[in-house]
Amino acid sequence: MTANPYQASRYAADAAFMTFIAAVMAFLYVPIWVLIAFSFNSSRSLSWPPTGFTLDWYAKLATNDGLHAAIRNSFYVATGATILTLLIGVPAALAIHKFDFPGKTLFRRLILLPITLPGIVTGISMLNVSKLINVPLSLETVIAGHATALIGVVVTQVYARLQRLPGSLDEAALDLGAGPWRSFFDITLPNIRSAIISAGLLSFVLSFDEIPVTYFLTGRDNTLPMYIYSTLRRGITPEINAVGTIIVLISFVLICISVMGTKERDQK
Amino acid sequence: MATIIELDHISKQYGPDILGVDDISLNVEDGEFVTLLGPSGCGKSTLLRMIGGFEEPTGGCIRLAGEDVTFSPPYRRAVNMVFQDYALFPHMTVGDNVAYGLKLMGCSPREIDTRVFDALHLVGLYDKLKLYPHQLSGGQRQRIALARAIVRRPKVLLLDEPLSALDAKLREQMQTELKQLQEKVGITFIMVTHDQTEALVMSDRIVVMEKGRIAQEGTPQQLYDHPASRYVANFIGTTTFLPGVTESISDGTTRIAIGGGALDAVADIALPVGEAVTIGLRPEKVRLLEEGEASTNTLSGKICEVIYYGLGLRLGIELAGGARLYADKLLPDTLSRSHVPPLGQPVRLAVQPHNVFVFPGEVEA
Numbered sequence: 001m002t003a004n005p006y007q008a009s010r011y012a013a014d015a016a017f018m019t020f021i022a023a024v025m026a027f028l029y030v031p032i033w034v035l036i037a038f039s040f041n042s043s044r045s046l047s048w049p050p051t052g053f054t055l056d057w058y059a060k061l062a063t064n065d066g067l068h069a070a071i072r073n074s075f076y077v078a079t080g081a082t083i084l085t086l087l088i089g090v091p092a093a094l095a096i097h098k099f100d101f102p103g104k105t106l107f108r109r110l111i112l113l114p115i116t117l118p119g120i121v122t123g124i125s126m127l128n129v130s131k132l133i134n135v136p137l138s139l140e141t142v143i144a145g146h147a148t149a150l151i152g153v154v155v156t157q158v159y160a161r162l163q164r165l166p167g168s169l170d171e172a173a174l175d176l177g178a179g180p181w182r183s184f185f186d187i188t189l190p191n192i193r194s195a196i197i198s199a200g201l202l203s204f205v206l207s208f209d210e211i212p213v214t215y216f217l218t219g220r221d222n223t224l225p226m227y228i229y230s231t232l233r234r235g236i237t238p239e240i241n242a243v244g245t246i247i248v249l250i251s252f253v254l255i256c257i258s259v260m261g262t263k264e265r266d267q268k
Numbered sequence: 269m270a271t272i273i274e275l276d277h278i279s280k281q282y283g284p285d286i287l288g289v290d291d292i293s294l295n296v297e298d299g300e301f302v303t304l305l306g307p308s309g310c311g312k313s314t315l316l317r318m319i320g321g322f323e324e325p326t327g328g329c330i331r332l333a334g335e336d337v338t339f340s341p342p343y344r345r346a347v348n349m350v351f352q353d354y355a356l357f358p359h360m361t362v363g364d365n366v367a368y369g370l371k372l373m374g375c376s377p378r379e380i381d382t383r384v385f386d387a388l389h390l391v392g393l394y395d396k397l398k399l400y401p402h403q404l405s406g407g408q409r410q411r412i413a414l415a416r417a418i419v420r421r422p423k424v425l426l427l428d429e430p431l432s433a434l435d436a437k438l439r440e441q442m443q444t445e446l447k448q449l450q451e452k453v454g455i456t457f458i459m460v461t462h463d464q465t466e467a468l469v470m471s472d473r474i475v476v477m478e479k480g481r482i483a484q485e486g487t488p489q490q491l492y493d494h495p496a497s498r499y500v501a502n503f504i505g506t507t508t509f510l511p512g513v514t515e516s517i518s519d520g521t522t523r524i525a526i527g528g529g530a531l532d533a534v535a536d537i538a539l540p541v542g543e544a545v546t547i548g549l550r551p552e553k554v555r556l557l558e559e560g561e562a563s564t565n566t567l568s569g570k571i572c573e574v575i576y577y578g579l580g581l582r583l584g585i586e587l588a589g590g591a592r593l594y595a596d597k598l599l600p601d602t603l604s605r606s607h608v609p610p611l612g613q614p615v616r617l618a619v620q621p622h623n624v625f626v627f628p629g630e631v632e633a
Contacts, residue, residue: 168355171322174342175349176369176420186368190359 032248039241046236057242067243070227074208077139077223081146081207082200088147089154090196096155097162115152122149123216130217137219145213150203157202161195201258205251272298272423272456273319278328280314288314289325290480296424301450301457303467305503306477312460313428315477319458320349320426333423348422352429354413356401362388362412363397369420387419390449407438414446418453427459431466443469464504468492476500494536498627501548508593510547511631514539521621527589529567533624548625551582554595555618563618570614581608585615
């Protein structure tokens with residue numbers, strides 16, 4: 001090896017950098033690994049080291065009807081809220097991008113405002129409104145409540161993508177004989193599709209684990225986070241850890257799907 | 269030749285006082301290569317976009333092959349555009365990009381295949397059929413944009429600064445290539461550029477624009493040899509401007525006093541004697557006289573600057589009155605020190621009277 005006076009300090013710098021990265025990763029992921037580990041632990045108490053491997057907690061989940069209902073409700077709410085936000089948010093983003101109308105800037109700000117509002121405020125105000133117009137609380141009111149906050153997410157993401165799309169693409173389509181609708185479906189939509197999908201996935205996840213708004217707006221039905229929250233009053237059980245592990249798994253699969261989806265599109 | 273595009277008193281007003289295009293009338297003949305030349309903000313792009321249908325004029329009328337298309341949307345005009353950023357659809361292959369306009373025309377798949385093949389062959393990129401735009405180089409993208417626009421066989425092809433995104437070497441090559449392509453397909457080209465070389469090399473006719481109006485139009489040679497104004501002389505080619513005063517006028521020749529000497533000029537305009545004028549001289553038209561060489565229409569001064577630019581030398585020469593002009597001197601095969609005149613050396617210059625441009629008014633700072 002040739003003697004390089006900078007070699008040693010470079011190794012030191014590299015080592016320091018790697019340590020830092022490892023620390024950040026640990027900070028992010030150690031809690032999740034602990035959760036997963038305890039979900040397979042045969043002992044009921046949450047103490048290290050684990051006493052043995054078991055699938056009992058998962059078996060227990062399989063027979064828990066209350067939990068099943070909560071999961072179904074959560075999927076129903078998250079799906080409904082995602083569809084509703086996309087139906088409102090995507091056209092809103094297109095309108096802001098494409099048209100100049102009086103009060104456009106105000107509209108842009110106002111549509112983003114609900115994201116910054118604390119969930120509690122959204123929850124209480126929506127509760128007031130539903131009492132006022134006499135709509136009974138149900139999972140549907142939860143969907144409406146989630147949608148108000150999530151529209152901002154969808155509009156921001158889709159609008160940002162539209163802004164990065166050169167205006168000349170749409171003009172080129174018109175130039176080549178496409179009417180405005182044809183140009184939208186042939187050119188604009190395929191180019192913002194991945195933004196819509198990722199905004200939809202994000203909305204789904206945010207809605208899925210939302211508590212404050214749900215707390216105020218749900219009727220007798222419970223969503224999964226509400227259910228977990230209520231069981232926690234009896235302390236953390238390995239059962240809850242098992243639910244958590246399943247959620248981590250599902251999220252991981254969703255992330256993989258969305259990454260593969262965008263990747264495939266880029267290569268095509 | 270038939271007129272394909274008629275611009276009839278076209279104006280585009282943006283605000284109460286902002287005129288993008290100011291009452292322009294222009295006819296373009298079938299098969300012509302016309303260039304709109306001017307600095308940014310002169311209205312050339314706006315004019316092109318109005319022909320393409322992307323903007324509507326606030327006054328006047330646009331006719332395409334006799335038909336009024338002033339307010340027709342872009343998808344109802346037999347006109348296609350090559351965009352400055354090419355605007356290739358990123359999610360489609362090269363083949364799909366080129367085929368897109370044909371699909372919308374309702375061509376049969378068989379016809380689409382043949383025409384896409386022909387268009388891509390024309391630009392020499394048939395092997396790139398299955399690639400995506402981001403896999404191509406800038407020059408290749410430019411060619412695909414061209415193929416996509418001409419595949420529909422438009423009556424007129426519009427080109428918005430088509431070469432501006434290419435590097436200098438490629439730009440030069442594409443200039444001749446584009447010109448040859450235009451001659452081959454026989455489609456009328458209207459190009460917008462701010463690059464005078466591009467305009468000179470490619471165009472049949474150049475329209476120089478200034479502040480929304482036409483400053484001068486004509487063949488490249490007409491504009492180069494007879495610029496109608498200081499603006500055109502300055503924009504096309506290099507011109508040094510000197511202050512002068514008309515001394516005497518006799519049958520078409522005006523004698524003009526310039527700092528310590530005088531030059532004869534073939535003036536296109538009638539001027540009274542004793543009038544302050546601006547003289548325009550192109551460095552390549554000013555000839556350095558050898559010692560003792562006799563010539564008419566000469567000036568004398570001394571060398572105050574020497575610029576080497578490969579092809580030759582550009583010499584800055586200070587006249588007796590203090591004014592400075594430039595003269596080009598081509599170099600012999602081998603450059604030796606003796607060919608480079610020393611600073612301060614007195615020299616004599618000669619200019620043909622028809623190469624002396626005379627513009628009314630004093631030199632602007």
